[in-house]
Structures are given as C-alpha cells and as structure tokens.
Amino acid sequence: MQQLTSYISGRWIYGEGRPRLIHHAISGEALYQVCSDGLPLAESLEYARRNGGKALSAMTFQQRAQMMKALAKHLLAHKESLYEIAYQTGATRADNWVDIEGGIATLFSYAGLAGRELPDDTLWAEDEPIPLSKQGQFAARHVLTSRPGVALHINAFNFPCWGMLEKLAPTWMAGMPAIIKPATATAQVTQAMVKLIVESGLIPEGALQLICGGIGDLFEHLDYPDAVTFTGSAQTGVKLRSHPHLLAKSIAFTMEADSLNCCILGNDVTPEMPEFALFIKEVCREMTSKAGQKCTAIRRVIVPAAQMEAVQQALLKRLASVVMGDPCQSEVKMGALVDCEQRDDVQAKVDFLLHNGCKPLCGADISALKLNSGSAEHGAFYPPTLLYCADPFTHQAVHATEAFGPVATLMPYQDLDQAIELAKLGGGSLVGSLVTADGDVAAQVIRATAYSHGRMLILNEATAAESTGHGSPLPMLVHGGPGRAGGGEELGGLRAVKHYMQRTAIQGSPQMLAAIGREWVRGAQVIEDPVHPFRKHFEDLSIGESLLTARRTVTEADIVNFGCLSGDHFYAHMDKIGAAQSLFGERVAHGYFVVSAAAGLFVDPAVGPVIANYGMEGLRFIEPVKIGDTIQVRLTCRKKIKKAQKSTDDKPHGVVVWDVQVFNQHDAPVALYNILTLVERKQGDF
Missing domain, CATH: 3.10.129.10 (Hotdog Thioesterase)
Structure with a gap:
C-alpha cells in the first residue's frame, strides 16, 4: 500500500507510528497509509522563515503576481493527472472541476488583481497621507509590510485543491510562506497538487510545505508573526482557536466553519413563475453537488406555507431523477461521500433530526439507495435526503444539527417576518439565498438578515443566466460568515492579502513618507x-x-x-x-x-x-x-x-x-x- 509522504524542509518524508488509512470512496478499498509521527514539524517553521519567507518577502507584489500566474498555467496544463486521483474521493468530474480548476482560477484572479492594483514594490502604501498639522509638514500614512512568519493552513476534506489555493494565493501575495495541513480523508489529492507545484520550480524553496497527518505539537512553536487559518467543523475550530499558546502569543487565527445555510422562497413567487423553477433547481443542485459535502450547501429550505405542497412535489420529482453511482460513468450526476465514516456520521445526524421534529420525504436511510453503478455495500454512498419540519420554531434541532451530506429540510412560514426569524435561527451562516421577483421582498429580507450572513444571493429570472449560484465563492468576494460560520474571512479580493500582512501607521514629514513608501506625496520635495x-x-x-x-x-x-x-x-x-x-x-x-x-x-x-x-x-x-x-x-x-x-x-x-x-x-x-x-x-x- 502506498505511503502518503509529507513535504517537509525540502524533502518528501514519511512518519514512524501507527498509520491512518485512506479508502476509495466507491469501492472501499484501502489506498494509502498516512502518518506524520516523528517528523521534524517544528523545524519546518524555521525552514519556512529562513528560506521561503526571506525569498517571498524580497519579491515585489508584481513579481509574486507573475510567479502565481506562471504556476496557474503549469497546474492547468497538468490538471488531468489531478482528476484521475480526485475520482477516488467519490466526486464527479463536475464536482472536481470546481475544486481543481476553480482553485487554479483563484491563482489567476489574485495575480490579475495584483497586476492591476499593487505596486512594483515590497511595501504597500494603503491610503493617502493624512495631514496632522496646519503647515502640512507632519503627516501619517498606513503601510502594509510582510510579516516574517509562517501561515499554517488547516483545511477541510471537501475541497482538497481549492481549499488550499484559496488560502495560498493571498498568503503568497503577502510575501509569507505556508505550511498546508490537508484533511486526511482527501490528502492524496492535495499531495498530488503540491508535487506539481514543487516540481515546477516556479516557487522559492520553503514557500510551501505539506503535512499529511497530524500536526503534533506544531502550535507550541508558533510565534506572533505567524498566522493560522482553519476550515472545518465549529467544534474543532473552537478547540484550536482557544489553544493557550495562540492566546499567549496573540497569534492571528481565522476560522471558517460549516453552517446551516438557508434558501428562502419569497412569498411573491408562485409555481407559474420562472423563479419557482429556479428555486427548485438551485436547492437540488446544492443538495447533490459534491454529494452535499460543501460548507455552503443549502441545509434549510424556507418556503411559504401556501406553496409547500407544490415545492415538495417538485423537489421530490427532481431528486428522483438524480443518477447516483461511480463518478467515472458519464451519466452519473452524484457520487459518494468521502468515506464510510462520513456516511455513518450523516446517517447519525439524520436519525437525530428524525427524532427531533422532522419526518422523511425521501432518502433518510442507506437502504433507500438506487445506484447506477458502484457498491452500496462497500462504497460511501448516501441517497439524496429531503426532510420536513412542520414546526421549525419549536423544534430547534433543525437549526443546530448539520448532516454534512445530500440532506436538506423543508420548513414553512406564514409571512416574511417568520421567514426572517427562521433564517436568523441558523445562528450565523456563510451564505443565504433568496429567490424572489419582488424588490420590496428582497429589501425587507436582506436588510433584516444580512448581519447573520457572510454572503447573500438574490436569485430571479434576470440573474439566472449569469448567476454563479448559491454555493460558489468567488475570489473577489469575502468567503466567511458570522456566528456559527466561524466569524472569519477568506478570499475577498486584495483585502484577503491584508490578513497576512502587518499594518503600521507611519508618522513623519511628507519627505520621509515619500522616502519610505517610494512614492511621492504632496508636500514632499x-x-x-x-x-x-x-x-x-x-x-x-x-x-x-x-x-x-x-x-x-x-x-x-x-x-x-x-x-x-x-x-x-x-x-x-x-x-x-x-x-x-x-x-x-x-x-x-x-x-x-x-x-x-x-x-x-x-x-x-x-x-x-x-x-x-x-x-x-x-x-x-x-x-x-x-x-x-x-x-x-x-x-x-x-x-x-x-x-x-x-x-x-x-x-x-x-x-x-x-x-x-x-x-x-x-x-x-x-x-x-x-x-x-x-x-x-x-x-x-x-
């Protein structure tokens, strides 16, 4: 069985200890052994600072942009090798396109943003000089500089490529090296991409390292210029964020957690309107894309009580047409969950919901599987599952329990005020959607619920042809959300780069500000x-x-x-x-x-x-x-x-x-x- 090596201090190495196995999501076959025990993980931090950090921080923003653009082209040219490995995780070609080519597009996006807007320098003068005196010879300016630290990125299993690249792009643009810790369940895909990056020779040595397995005591060796970003469950994120060493050193920690995202059907929409069909399509797509294993997936479907029967029938009809099976088959539209452990977790969460106010409309049990191909016994398949909660104000479990798979729950509302309250009961979300043709409905819902969402999509007939959909984060927009969603931010255009840089207010004469910023300011000679x-x-x-x-x-x-x-x-x-x-x-x-x-x-x-x-x-x-x-x-x-x-x-x-x-x-x-x-x-x- 193949050992999945880590890339530490410029070499590929494997640990010594009890390994964890990675299984094929379709066949259940054991594919890889993963172990990081005994690896010189603490040394990797110093290696990154000494090599990758010095090299990246010495490059100008424009040089970093060119590096990332060249790397994106290289990865795009070798994308098929990544698709071959990614099928092992149970995802379809369309699912993997979002992960692989969507991730590569993030590199292109940041390279383009920097090329247009950042200086050909290592220092970023963030704003215009601020006068501090009447005569104009004492002023201030905020500047951003690279921190001599390391970014430790701890990623989730569902997007092994995009999840890595969305963090790497702003990290490298800020002049900081990174250590990647992918989720073990899909680490083979991340490792394959890291190998392509390292073998390209396009990045400085030490700019990227990879830990396949646990991180041991790495947190104990972090220092204040370092940064930690985490994507995953809220429970794990809270545990990591409260680590005593992170608190003692005031180490920057950004968390993006799974959330119970909602989609609201406006009370203006009737089955005859095009928005009704858009709503049904969007909910089904979010349930079945990546087999529902997305932090942005729609979990709570909020529907006017008057339209509940029509929505229920339309969703059941569409879900029944979803072809499940081996994602290597072109007719298959939904593959498997990442592994049987994840499948069992989804079943446990569904069972909990069924005992707390929900009833099944379809799916809800592995015995309901209808496969086109693949093994129901050995594969990690789970059927599209639609639940119904008749009283979502009484049964609060539906707003706090997430089955991280192809599972969503219908819940009725009587008026928009109730819809708004249901949306907010999620306790903070990465993204919410509203399907409406009425601007007044959109204004009322968005104004009342925006504070509890990181991103909100208003979908109607006008946006349908060009909308990227409920679950698609874009590099120029902030990806993150309040409350249950972690309270952090990723992506967000150039503002994401600032997360990995130090902002300093410089005070002095215009001449000194010009000398420091290498940019003339009014009042200087x-x-x-x-x-x-x-x-x-x-x-x-x-x-x-x-x-x-x-x-x-x-x-x-x-x-x-x-x-x-x-x-x-x-x-x-x-x-x-x-x-x-x-x-x-x-x-x-x-x-x-x-x-x-x-x-x-x-x-x-x-x-x-x-x-x-x-x-x-x-x-x-x-x-x-x-x-x-x-x-x-x-x-x-x-x-x-x-x-x-x-x-x-x-x-x-x-x-x-x-x-x-x-x-x-x-x-x-x-x-x-x-x-x-x-x-x-x-x-x-x-």
Whole structure:
C-alpha cells in the first residue's frame, strides 16, 4: 500500500507510528497509509522563515503576481493527472472541476488583481497621507509590510485543491510562506497538487510545505508573526482557536466553519413563475453537488406555507431523477461521500433530526439507495435526503444539527417576518439565498438578515443566466460568515492579502513618507529637469520628477466654446442671471474644461515614449474657476508600476501615476487628481 509522504524542509518524508488509512470512496478499498509521527514539524517553521519567507518577502507584489500566474498555467496544463486521483474521493468530474480548476482560477484572479492594483514594490502604501498639522509638514500614512512568519493552513476534506489555493494565493501575495495541513480523508489529492507545484520550480524553496497527518505539537512553536487559518467543523475550530499558546502569543487565527445555510422562497413567487423553477433547481443542485459535502450547501429550505405542497412535489420529482453511482460513468450526476465514516456520521445526524421534529420525504436511510453503478455495500454512498419540519420554531434541532451530506429540510412560514426569524435561527451562516421577483421582498429580507450572513444571493429570472449560484465563492468576494460560520474571512479580493500582512501607521514629514513608501506625496520635495517628463522612457523617470507649467487665463470665450463643443449648457456656466443666483455668484468654468486646459498646459505634443492616457483617479474640484482667473499646473511623477511583457509583439511598458495639481493666481488649488499613462520601456522582458 502506498505511503502518503509529507513535504517537509525540502524533502518528501514519511512518519514512524501507527498509520491512518485512506479508502476509495466507491469501492472501499484501502489506498494509502498516512502518518506524520516523528517528523521534524517544528523545524519546518524555521525552514519556512529562513528560506521561503526571506525569498517571498524580497519579491515585489508584481513579481509574486507573475510567479502565481506562471504556476496557474503549469497546474492547468497538468490538471488531468489531478482528476484521475480526485475520482477516488467519490466526486464527479463536475464536482472536481470546481475544486481543481476553480482553485487554479483563484491563482489567476489574485495575480490579475495584483497586476492591476499593487505596486512594483515590497511595501504597500494603503491610503493617502493624512495631514496632522496646519503647515502640512507632519503627516501619517498606513503601510502594509510582510510579516516574517509562517501561515499554517488547516483545511477541510471537501475541497482538497481549492481549499488550499484559496488560502495560498493571498498568503503568497503577502510575501509569507505556508505550511498546508490537508484533511486526511482527501490528502492524496492535495499531495498530488503540491508535487506539481514543487516540481515546477516556479516557487522559492520553503514557500510551501505539506503535512499529511497530524500536526503534533506544531502550535507550541508558533510565534506572533505567524498566522493560522482553519476550515472545518465549529467544534474543532473552537478547540484550536482557544489553544493557550495562540492566546499567549496573540497569534492571528481565522476560522471558517460549516453552517446551516438557508434558501428562502419569497412569498411573491408562485409555481407559474420562472423563479419557482429556479428555486427548485438551485436547492437540488446544492443538495447533490459534491454529494452535499460543501460548507455552503443549502441545509434549510424556507418556503411559504401556501406553496409547500407544490415545492415538495417538485423537489421530490427532481431528486428522483438524480443518477447516483461511480463518478467515472458519464451519466452519473452524484457520487459518494468521502468515506464510510462520513456516511455513518450523516446517517447519525439524520436519525437525530428524525427524532427531533422532522419526518422523511425521501432518502433518510442507506437502504433507500438506487445506484447506477458502484457498491452500496462497500462504497460511501448516501441517497439524496429531503426532510420536513412542520414546526421549525419549536423544534430547534433543525437549526443546530448539520448532516454534512445530500440532506436538506423543508420548513414553512406564514409571512416574511417568520421567514426572517427562521433564517436568523441558523445562528450565523456563510451564505443565504433568496429567490424572489419582488424588490420590496428582497429589501425587507436582506436588510433584516444580512448581519447573520457572510454572503447573500438574490436569485430571479434576470440573474439566472449569469448567476454563479448559491454555493460558489468567488475570489473577489469575502468567503466567511458570522456566528456559527466561524466569524472569519477568506478570499475577498486584495483585502484577503491584508490578513497576512502587518499594518503600521507611519508618522513623519511628507519627505520621509515619500522616502519610505517610494512614492511621492504632496508636500514632499520635487525634482525639476529641463527635459520634459513626457520625453523620458519609463526607466529614466524618477519618483518626484516634476513640471511646473506656463499659465493660462480663462476667458468667457473659453467657457462658451467648451459649452458648445461638449453640449454642457448648465446654467452655472452659461446663464449669467442664473449663475448670479447660484452659490458661486457668477458664471464659472466647467470643471472638465479646467481638466482639459490643464492637459493642454502639461502635455508635450510630439511623438515620444508616452503611449496613451490610461485613466484618471481621485478627481476633486476644490475651488471654482471664474472668468479672468489664471490657472497653472504642477505635474509630478508619483509612482511607477512596471507591467510584464506578455509576448515579443507586445511593446514593453509600464504605468506611471502622475499627481496633478491645478492652482489659480492666488496659489490656491482648484483641482486635484491623478492621471495614469502607459510609458514605453527601453528594455523588454524577452
């Protein structure tokens, strides 16, 4: 029997002790032995800090993004080898697509986010400088830096690839190495992906380690710059979170726990409406996808009492058509649970619910299995199970007991207030859904229940074609929830990266803030050069390089001509009598005329390294510009972001962010903003 090795301190090793077995979910055959006893787990922390941590933290955000993008391409090219192993866990191809390719997509997503929004630097200036004095020479700014620690990720069994990559992406982007502890039941899939990552040579040594088995006394060796993230049962999570060493060292701990998520059918929906069919489809999909082994699966189905009979019949009809069996068979739509231990746990939870106010509508017992293929005796199959709780306010077990399989419970409500109370009885959820065609219903339910959910989906005919569904976390959205769901956050776009970084408020002069952030800020010194900055290539531009333009006096003809050209005849610009009654007291120039005139003052018109205007950010009009006012512009190179050259045909370039300050004749600012330009680089990447 194959031994499932761990990857510790740069080598693949196996422990010495009593092993745990991993069984094939379909045949029940023992496949792997897992043991981490006696492994140098404590040494792995120092190895990660000394090697992976130093290498990652020395890379800029842009370099980390390119690393992750290259790795995602590598994994995508080798995905079929992962599918072959993943079938052992009982999941169908569609289930494994979410896990394998969905996980890889998370790497792509974070690489793209960083490429667009993060600096080509190791320090992230999080916000604009905050003035702390009247004269402007004492200010503050929040910066994010890499922590010299290790992220220990303890993952659940249901998504062995996605569960790992959703945490790795923001961890690596933050410049922190990771140690992965997958759930033993599906550790072979995680190990296969880790092998692909290590063998690719695309990540620094020590950036990723893997523990197949238990973590021993690893918690005892963690330090305050480290972080722990956990996905799994609330009971285990609470035990880990309260570990004395974590508390003593104030070690960051993020928990995502399984929750009893709900789906509400709005009281406006009738069986004739398209939303009714969408509701039935969504509930069935969430019950059978991954055989219901998802932390986001719908467990509580909240239905208007008037529609209960129609919903019940429609769900039973659809569930009866689900083909169960060996997921290698193309006609199979639902495979097995991960192992017989999990199957027995689901049966125990169903039995408990049946003794506490619920009755079975279908399934509810292994004897109800109808398999297309596979072994009912040796495999970990469990039938789709629909329960009914007639009085969910009296029988509270349905809101506190989760059968982690293809199990959901119908419960009726009389009015929306009751639906809202039932949703909240879950005690905090990762996700909730509402199916409605009525905006007033959506507003009432969401406003009342949002605080108890991490994410909420409103499903109707308009969203159906493009909706990713109730159970699909997206990299740009927060994945996590309050209360029973653990109170933590994962994913969430770039905010997830911040979980693994240290935020520090830096106080000092603008010049010092600019030096620390390697980004010019207003109030810092500027560099003036006789050569126009638009005549310089990306590499030749210096941060703080500045141009003070000539002046231009605004005339009535300017305002009239701009109004005619743009079609903007707003009274404050064009109506002398109306403008006299406005807060300005007289006619003023269009704000966009000021911006256009400013561009006319600072732009160098000749062909040169500037390729294009890339956009504008943070535009604010500070003071009105009146007829006869004279404006002048200071253009300053604020920061530079090198962009990777995608192909030899792509012109090498970078993005330059310019600070633009438009002043009037009294040296008072009238407009402040940033413009972004694409500027050619001298040297390409090929």
